[in-house]
Amino acid sequence: MVKLAKYAKPFIMPLIVAIALLFVQAMTDLALPDYMSNIVNKGIQQNGIENAVPSAITQSKMNKLTLFMSENDKKEVIDNYTLINKDSSDYEKYVKDYPQLEKESVYVLKDISKSEIDKLNPTIGKAFLTVSGVDKMKSEAKNGKINFNGQEIPSNTDLFALLGKLSEEQRTKVSEQANKKFEELGDSMIVQAAIAPIKDEYKALGVNTDKLQSSYIKRTGVTMLGISLIGAVCTILVGFLGAKIAAGLSRNLRRDVFTKVESFSNTEFDKFSTASLITRTTNDITQIQMVINMSVRMVFYAPIMGVGGILRALQKSHSMSWIIAVAVIALLGLILIVFSIALPKFKAIQKLIDRLNLVTRENLSGMMVIRAFSTQKFEEQRFDKANKDLTGTNLFVNRVMVSMMPIMMLIMNGITLLIVWVGAHQVAQSSMQVGDMMAFMQYAMQIIFSFLMLSMMFILIPRASVAADRVAEVLAVQPVIVDKKDSKHFEKEIQGTIEFKNVSFRYPGAEEDVIKDLNFKALPGQTTAIIGSTGAGKTTLINLVPRFYDVTDGQILIDGIDIREVPQKELRDKIGYVPQKGSLFSGTIESNLKYADENSSEENIRRAAEIAQAIEFISERPEGFETAISQGGTNVSGGQKQRLSIARALVKRPEIYIFDDSFSALDFKTDAALRRALKKNTGSSTVLLVAQRISTIMNAEQIIVLDEGKIVGVGTHKELIKNCATYQEIASSQLSKEELA
Ligand code: TTP
Ligand code: MG
Numbered sequence: 255m256v257k258l259a260k261y262a263k264p265f266i267m268p269l270i271v272a273i274a275l276l277f278v279q280a281m282t283d284l285a286l287p288d289y290m291s292n293i294v295n296k297g298i299q300q301n302g303i304e305n306a307v308p309s310a311i312t313q314s315k316m317n318k319l320t321l322f323m324s325e326n327d328k329k330e331v332i333d334n335y336t337l338i339n340k341d342s343s344d345y346e347k348y349v350k351d352y353p354q355l356e357k358e359s360v361y362v363l364k365d366i367s368k369s370e371i372d373k374l375n376p377t378i379g380k381a382f383l384t385v386s387g388v389d390k391m392k393s394e395a396k397n398g399k400i401n402f403n404g405q406e407i408p409s410n411t412d413l414f415a416l417l418g419k420l421s422e423e424q425r426t427k428v429s430e431q432a433n434k435k436f437e438e439l440g441d442s443m444i445v446q447a448a449i450a451p452i453k454d455e456y457k458a459l460g461v462n463t464d465k466l467q468s469s470y471i472k473r474t475g476v477t478m479l480g481i482s483l484i485g486a487v488c489t490i491l492v493g494f495l496g497a498k499i500a501a502g503l504s505r506n507l508r509r510d511v512f513t514k515v516e517s518f519s520n521t522e523f524d525k526f527s528t529a530s531l532i533t534r535t536t537n538d539i540t541q542i543q544m545v546i547n548m549s550v551r552m553v554f555y556a557p558i559m560g561v562g563g564i565l566r567a568l569q570k571s572h573s574m575s576w577i578i579a580v581a582v583i584a585l586l587g588l589i590l591i592v593f594s595i596a597l598p599k600f601k602a603i604q605k606l607i608d609r610l611n612l613v614t615r616e617n618l619s620g621m622m623v624i625r626a627f628s629t630q631k632f633e634e635q636r637f638d639k640a641n642k643d644l645t646g647t648n649l650f651v652n653r654v655m656v657s658m659m660p661i662m663m664l665i666m667n668g669i670t671l672l673i674v675w676v677g678a679h680q681v682a683q684s685s686m687q688v689g690d691m692m693a694f695m696q697y698a699m700q701i702i703f704s705f706l707m708l709s710m711m712f713i714l715i716p717r718a719s720v721a722a723d724r725v726a727e728v729l730a731v732q733p734v735i736v737d738k739k740d741s742k743h744f745e746k747e748i749q750g751t752i753e754f755k756n757v758s759f760r761y762p763g764a765e766e767d768v769i770k771d772l773n774f775k776a777l778p779g780q781t782t783a784i785i786g787s788t789g790a791g792k793t794t795l796i797n798l799v800p801r802f803y804d805v806t807d808g809q810i811l812i813d814g815i816d817i818r819e820v821p822q823k824e825l826r827d828k829i830g831y832v833p834q835k836g837s838l839f840s841g842t843i844e845s846n847l848k849y850a851d852e853n854s855s856e857e858n859i860r861r862a863a864e865i866a867q868a869i870e871f872i873s874e875r876p877e878g879f880e881t882a883i884s885q886g887g888t889n890v891s892g893g894q895k896q897r898l899s900i901a902r903a904l905v906k907r908p909e910i911y912i913f914d915d916s917f918s919a920l921d922f923k924t925d926a927a928l929r930r931a932l933k934k935n936t937g938s939s940t941v942l943l944v945a946q947r948i949s950t951i952m953n954a955e956q957i958i959v960l961d962e963g964k965i966v967g968v969g970t971h972k973e974l975i976k977n978c979a980t981y982q983e984i985a986s987s988q989l990s991k992e993e994l995a
Contacts, residue, residue: 255719257726258542261506265499272495273554275488280558282485284566287696289478291570293471294689299446301463302470303456306379306448307371310352310459311335313359318414319381322429327377334374335361353460360459376441379448384432386451388413443684496550504543511535511728519735520802521762526728529615534728538721545718552707560704567697570690574676578698581669585702588661589709596654597716599647604720606644613640662706669698735804735822742819748828749813750909750940752776752799756808759798767806768794770963776956778909781933781941783951785984786960792944793834795960796914799942800829812910830903834914834944836895838887843872844879846887846898850906859905865931866901867924868894892919900928904935911941917950925950948988957981 262269296304311319316335320328338348339359348362349355391400395409407416417425436444456463515531526534568575617624617633624633677691752775759769768791776782784792798805801817809816817825830850838846847859859879863869871894875881887895896919903911917925929950932941945951952971959967959974959981967978974981 255715255722255726257730258507258722261503264506265503268495268499269550272492272499272550275492275495276551276555277558279485279488279492280555280562282481282488283559283700284562284697285481286478287693287700288566289474289481290696291687291689291693293474294692295446295687296689297467297471297474299688300449301453302467303449303452304470305371305375306382306445306452307363307374308378308452308455309363310348311361311455312354312458313337313361315385315455315458316361317418318385319378321414321417321425322381322384322432323377324426331374331377332361334364334366334370336364338362351461354458372441376444379441379444380433380436382448382451382455383436383444384429386454387432388417439684442687446687492551496547499550500543500547503546504539507539507542507725508535511539511725514729514731517733517736518731519733519804520797521734522731524762525731529611531728533611534724538724541721542718542725545714548714549711552711556704556707556711560701560708563697563701563704567694567701570694570697571677571680571686573680573685574673574694577669577672577676578701580672581665581698581702582705584665585662585705588658588665589705589712592654592658593709593712596651596713599651599654600713600716601720603644603647603651604717606640606647610637610640610644613637666699666702669702670695673698735801737821738819741821742815744813744815744820744824744828748909750778750828750938751811751813752782752910752940752942753811753814754808755811757798757805757810758807759794759803760806761794761803768963769798771808772965774956774958774965774968776940776942778940779938780955781943781951781953782956782958783943783945783954784958784960785945785948785951785981787984788946790960791963792960793914794963796912796942796944799910799912800826800831828909830906830908830911832896832899832903832911832913832916834916836887836892836899836916838883838890838895838898840885841883842877842879843881843883843898846883847879847902847905850902854905858907859901861935862901862904865904865928865935866897867920867928867931868897868901871897893921893924896920897924897928909939911936911939911943913941913943913945915944915946918946922949929953948985959984 296302316332320331323331337359338344338355338361340355342348344362345355348360352360352362354360392409392413394400398409399406400409400411400413417428420428439447453463456466511531512535515535564578567578613636617637624630673691673695677686677694680686681688681691754772754774757769757772758767760767772795774782784795786792794803797803798810799817801822804818809818811817812825812828839849844859847862848854851858860869863872863879872878872881883889887898890898896916900913900916903913917928920928925947926949933953943951943954948971951957955970957967957969957971957974958965959978961980966980967974969978975985
């Protein structure tokens, strides 16, 4: 995983932008419950009246209110209001809002800040409550008498006038008595309690209080809508960025893996199987892509949300914070238990998928053989076992994960219940507002969800890290065959003399040399044939020339230069190679022949096809050179495929030809015609030719007889038939007595 970290580098900028957007998104998500609590607390319970400082107070009411304020408070309150009457210049402006102005003067609140309002809140709130308390005495009058300050007085007495007549000292006593009652309530509760008399005051001013309420709720609702919209835009943008980062990163990974694999020599291919390399470039990288996409969204969002949620929840209620602790501990405990059971199985699943792939691959590629030997039953059982193992483990993991869901829901609902239970008591004791309790509930859910998101990542990351390790493994391989830094170069016009000097070769990891101490020279303009029983090492020998493998010992020289000294491309440009197992690419016949040289002329291609004896079957097809070749060249016969492979090498007109048993699938007549044409057209090139048939090589200038990796005879057909036992053996098995003589 860490090894692939450098692939994140080009995406740092989008990643930072994504994190910033996630921050905004989390902030909007966290802001919403607060607004909801405002709708409940202020919009519904307080009739849309936000605080105890009304925007206007009639002069008569203000006189009553100030009766219960200290001199300082009174001054402060009056200072923050402007007295408006019929003569004021602003009269026209205010009379619309407060029709009562037509009858009496009104104090209008100045444009003051929120902190100043907060300061005035308790002062005015308490005054309103006291005034309404006094008013209440009047309405509770019994037998026309009121109990006022221990005295029975007639109920039609103007209590406020009475109070106004009292001395400062006595009035303070009265208001102190009232204040004692309010002390237990917090500021916000005083405000809430004062709402009713304030609403009456608004009514007295002629203000439509219903409109006041609905406009507050609408205003808050629209703000919430706006915030949700910002959140939604952020979510979309983050999704876009996440996909972009993940797709870009996996594109780069795929490109690098592919480039790396292209630089592999056969040694490295032997280490990874082809199927595994394909799985790594496709499936494994897709896994990484998926996890990156998800983690961009979750890894950063979850902590911001979790921490923000905890802070906000504490703001709403300190006393209930223990509930969140309980929730988090319960969830963490659950997640830990589930993961300790499921995580080892996740790793096992990856291995079982590999196993299933292997069995499937072998089955598909060996289908013909399986049918021929009627081993379908056995193969079915083998597949069944791999399939069942995977299914079983998958089921187990899913059952564990699924059982987590109801438990989690139980915990979450339990937490909600607990919050309502504890919160309801606090609401009853007036130490908490209903809206705050609801907001607390939402914050608790947000915190829990952020923990869930983090735990999701704990599932995904181990799976991705397995995939990442497999990809990193490929990228970490250093190919053994590389170009030298200070490489030598061939002359412009090379001769093409190939010289093997004490060459030994051993396959990586093998115990024994396949080629042992070979010495020979192949000259330009001549055919050097190599013959020997199967497994003698012919293909191995020939593959050393284009450096598919490097020699273990000794050296191979072309025109006197060690082939390891020149760049691979320069070396291979000189060689026309026809492999033992011809392989064609999907496309047309022409595209396959042009594979050797894309700028080749029509003429040259036609000539190559003629020499390779391929022209006949090509022109038989209605589309000629445009005939489509299917994937792997399955729509041409073995012999046709060989001839196209030969033609492909001929298009290149190289200095060195290598034919590895390339005539084996041809009938004798075509074989002979092809060899004749080749002889005429390869001219001054060096030809290395592997064959099993004596007749194919009889006319070669030099024949090398190979047996168990050693040269047991060199010479012409005539020489060898006389003095090489191995050659004689091969010859006598193939030729008639007359031909031998
Ligand atoms: P080859 O060189 O393939 O033998 P060959 O070309 O002479 O045989 P044939 O006529 O059937 O084409 O193999 C020589 C030995 O090397 C043989 O014992 C198998 C071993 N070998 C490997 O270990 N790894 C390889 O990749 C190859 C090609 C061969
Ligand atoms: Mg071979």
